[in-house]
Amino acid sequence: MKFLKIPAATITRLSLYTRALEGQVKDQVTVVSSKKLAELCGVNPAQIRKDLAYFGQFGVRGVGYYVKELLFDIKKILGLHREWHLAIVGVGNLGCALVAHENFTKQGYRFVAAFDADPMKIGRKLVTGLLIYPPNQMHAICREKKVEMGVICTPAEFAQEIANRLVDAGVKALLNFAPTQIQAPEGIKVENVDFSVKLDNLAYFLTAG
Amino acid sequence: MKFLKIPAATITRLSLYTRALEGQVKDQVTVVSSKKLAELCGVNPAQIRKDLAYFGQFGVRGVGYYVKELLFDIKKILGLHREWHLAIVGVGNLGCALVAHENFTKQGYRFVAAFDADPMKIGRKLVTGLLIYPPNQMHAICREKKVEMGVICTPAEFAQEIANRLVDAGVKALLNFAPTQIQAPEGIKVENVDFSVKLDNLAYFLTAG
DNA sequence: GCCGGCATGTGCCTCTAATCACAAAAGATT
DNA sequence: AATCTTTTGTGATTAGAGGCACATGCCGGC
Ligand SMILES: NC(=O)c1ccc[n+]([C@@H]2O[C@H](COP(=O)([O-])OP(=O)(O)OC[C@H]3O[C@@H](n4cnc5c(N)ncnc54)[C@H](O)[C@@H]3O)[C@@H](O)[C@H]2O)c1
Ligand SMILES: NC(=O)c1ccc[n+]([C@@H]2O[C@H](COP(=O)([O-])OP(=O)(O)OC[C@H]3O[C@@H](n4cnc5c(N)ncnc54)[C@H](O)[C@@H]3O)[C@@H](O)[C@H]2O)c1
Numbered sequence: 001m002k003f004l005k006i007p008a009a010t011i012t013r014l015s016l017y018t019r020a021l022e023g024q025v026k027d028q029v030t031v032v033s034s035k036k037l038a039e040l041c042g043v044n045p046a047q048i049r050k051d052l053a054y055f056g057q058f059g060v061r062g063v064g065y066y067v068k069e070l071l072f073d074i075k076k077i078l079g080l081h082r083e084w085h086l087a088i089v090g091v092g093n094l095g096c097a098l099v100a101h102e103n104f105t106k107q108g109y110r111f112v113a114a115f116d117a118d119p120m121k122i123g124r125k126l127v128t129g130l131l132i133y134p135p136n137q138m139h140a141i142c143r144e145k146k147v148e149m150g151v152i153c154t155p156a157e158f159a160q161e162i163a164n165r166l167v168d169a170g171v172k173a174l175l176n177f178a179p180t181q182i183q184a185p186e187g188i189k190v191e192n193v194d195f196s197v198k199l200d201n202l203a204y205f206l207t208a209g
Numbered sequence: 210m211k212f213l214k215i216p217a218a219t220i221t222r223l224s225l226y227t228r229a230l231e232g233q234v235k236d237q238v239t240v241v242s243s244k245k246l247a248e249l250c251g252v253n254p255a256q257i258r259k260d261l262a263y264f265g266q267f268g269v270r271g272v273g274y275y276v277k278e279l280l281f282d283i284k285k286i287l288g289l290h291r292e293w294h295l296a297i298v299g300v301g302n303l304g305c306a307l308v309a310h311e312n313f314t315k316q317g318y319r320f321v322a323a324f325d326a327d328p329m330k331i332g333r334k335l336v337t338g339l340l341i342y343p344p345n346q347m348h349a350i351c352r353e354k355k356v357e358m359g360v361i362c363t364p365a366e367f368a369q370e371i372a373n374r375l376v377d378a379g380v381k382a383l384l385n386f387a388p389t390q391i392q393a394p395e396g397i398k399v400e401n402v403d404f405s406v407k408l409d410n411l412a413y414f415l416t417a418g
Numbered sequence: 419g420c421c422g423g424c425a426t427g428t429g430c431c432t433c434t435a436a437t438c439a440c441a442a443a444a445g446a447t448t
Numbered sequence: 449a450a451t452c453t454t455t456t457g458t459g460a461t462t463a464g465a466g467g468c469a470c471a472t473g474c475c476g477g478c
Contacts (some may be wrong), residue, residue: 007435008410015409019388042390046437046458053457061443061456078409079416093309096465097302098404103388109408149411173411175404179228179312181251189414191407195307195384198400199318200287201217201225202358202382205398207288216465242425254425255467262427270426270473421478431468438461447452 006032010051012076016041017048021071033064080108087113087147090154091121091132091164094177098151099126112145117158135165142169149173156180163190219260223283225250226257230280242273277322289317296322296356296372296380299363300330300341303386307360321354326363352376358382365389365404372399 020040024032038045052058055077059065075081085107088095091114099111114132118120122134133141141147150166152159152174159178166174173189176182179197184190233241261267264286268274284290297304300323302335307313308320316401323341323355325331331343342350350356359375361368361383368387382398385391388406393399 009435011410013407014413015406016390018409020390035455040390042392044437045455046439047435049455049457050436057457059456060445062445062454064455077413077417079412084408084412084415086290093306094303097306100302103405104408107405109405148415149408153395171217173415175407175411181225181229181249183251187410189418191410193402193404193407195402196312196316196318197221197224197318198384198402199293199313200227200289201220201360201400202384202398203288203293204220204223204286206293206357206382208286209398218465246423253467255428255466255469258425258427259466266427268426269475271424271475273425419455422476424473425454426473426474427472428470429468430470434463434465436461436463439459441456441458443454443456445452445454447449 010054010076013041013043014078016043017051018071018074018078018080021067021074023068025071028091029067031064032067032070034059037065039175050132078143083108083110084149085110085112085145085147085150086151087111087115087138087142087145087164087166088151088153089135089138090152090158091116092153095151095153096126098153099128099130109149113141113147115141117154120180122203135162138165139169142166142171147171149175152176152178152182154178215263219263219418220287222250222252222256222260223287225252226260226374227280227283227287227289230276230283234275234280240273241279243268247273249395253333266288292317292319293358294319294354294355294356295358295360296320296324296347296351296375297360297362298324298344298347298375299361299367300335301362304360304362305335308339318358320360322350322356322386324350326367344371347374348378351375351380356380358384361385361387361391364388 020037024038034048035046038048058070058073086109088099088111111130114126114130115135115138116132117135121132124132150171152162154162156178159180160182163174163182163184166186167184176190176192182190229246229397242252243257247257267282295318297308297320320339323339324344324347325337325341326344330341333341359380361371363371365387368389369391372383372391372393376397385399385401388403391399
């Protein structure tokens with residue numbers, strides 16, 4: 001276990017490993033080799049061992065990895081051993097689908113606040129019972145509910161403004177679904193989920209690949 | 210213009226460039242430099258020039274790039290000058306949001322078929338007027354409607370089976386929203402959209418970063 | 419028609435990430 | 449207890465992507 005900067009790709013793969021491991025737990029498998037896990041995740045076995053090596057030693061030579069143990073350890077590395085408080089901004093088609101999605105809750109991601117600018121929506125409750133607040137209460141509510149991550153589901157033209165507000169309210173991590181590049185100050189992490197870029201990749205593949 | 214293998218990251222960035230360029234068109238800007246475009250997209254100017262160099266020469270030295278021309282050229286490279294036929298499988302929370310999303314249509318992605326296993330949904334029409342078919346008609350309908358891309362929005366445990374069926378029906382490109390790794394034969398392109406991996410990245414950042 | 423300024427296109431270098439290959443070590447076997 | 453088998457952990461190697469810097473070439477001004 002050296003003290004090195006960890007590649008972003010490693011973190012993304014760790015997330016993939018947890019999924020495969022959860023599948024193995026469900027299938028009553030107790031031990032897994034890097035080779036087997038690599039097959040399940042579609043990566044190189046050495047890659048897995050190296051990814052894990054950034055954080056310590058988790059395996060037993062000649063045996064492999066104990067599934068439950070490894071799962072626990074990776075979850076702890078990623079910070080999935082605890083619950084996270086999320087706020088959603090923009091409760092339209094996509095926003096509602098996200099809040100309704102029970103997998104997130106299972107993984108420890110809990111929506112504790114919702115915001116929308118539409119006067120017809122403010123004051124209403126989502127299917128989960130979550131109350132919709134107007135954007136101008138973002139600061140107060142986010143602090144009160146200890147929101148740690150913000151999910152942006154508004155049209156693209158408002159995304160930057162919403163991001164600014166969320167940051168202002170002390171939110172340190174943003175998941176942006178709007179098709180636009182968000183500027184955020186140092187120390188704030190922004191992840192983009194961009195469906196149309198993925199579609200464009202497919203279009204290119206079908207055209208040229 | 211050399212004959213080289215083009216990095217996947219280049220294609221993804223080209224997609225980003227089109228967005229920025231569309232914004233510039235809207236703002237009546239006629240010429241843009243790699244420096245300016247780089248700022249808009251949050252990348253390095255040389256990166257942009259290099260990305261474009263894979264496909265030819267599009268700029269004018271001492272001037273920059275003509276916005277409309279470049280936009281047209283990049284769209285052509287990506288295959289966005291034409292319409293694409295998509296099928297969606299799994300018309301639940303997420304699936305409905307996707308079909309309802311008008312941006313996709315604007316960009317030339319048209320949903321021409323929808324499938325779901327739920328007997329309550331089969332035979333009904335979506336808000337767009339799209340009829341929902343049972344999965345066993347996938348082969349026939351996909352061929353009839355000339356479906357080129359499949360969008361998978363079913364629970365994870367059915368994703369692989371759906372992928373197989375779509376491939377069997379002649380679909381060459383898949384966009385998978387289910388949190389699972391899909392195996393597809395050579396020549397089939399699979400792109401995954403994975404929200405929870407992104408959330409895990411944020412969790413790691415807040416925990417360790 | 420020539421000259422200066424400016425942004426592109428591109429060779430070269432750097433840095434990072436992925437893969438290989440082997441020594442180390444744990445458990446099984448005799 | 450010694451040896452064999454297996455799979456980890458990791459140094460070395462390879463591949464690849466990103467950034468720098470400059471020559472090239474175009475436009476506008478004089
Ligand atoms: N629906 C999809 O499948 C899809 C796919 C890709 C990207 N996106 C992106 O996700 C975002 C949301 O998509 P959608 O389909 O849910 O749109 P939508 O129109 O259904 O919902 C947008 C919601 O944001 C709210 N809103 C608008 N301005 C706001 C503001 N300033 N503050 C707070 N709330 C505000 C609206 O009232 C509405 O409820 C868009 O940027 C869209 O481009 C959506
Ligand atoms: N909703 C979200 O925000 C969200 C977020 C991340 C990932 N996902 C993933 O997207 C997928 C869909 O999510 P959702 O929220 O829309 O779920 P959902 O339960 O609302 O919808 C799933 C739909 O798939 C249909 N279906 C089930 N089995 C099928 C089969 N064999 N063939 C065809 N259709 C079938 C169901 O009838 C249902 O309509 C899931 O894999 C989920 O994990 C969703």
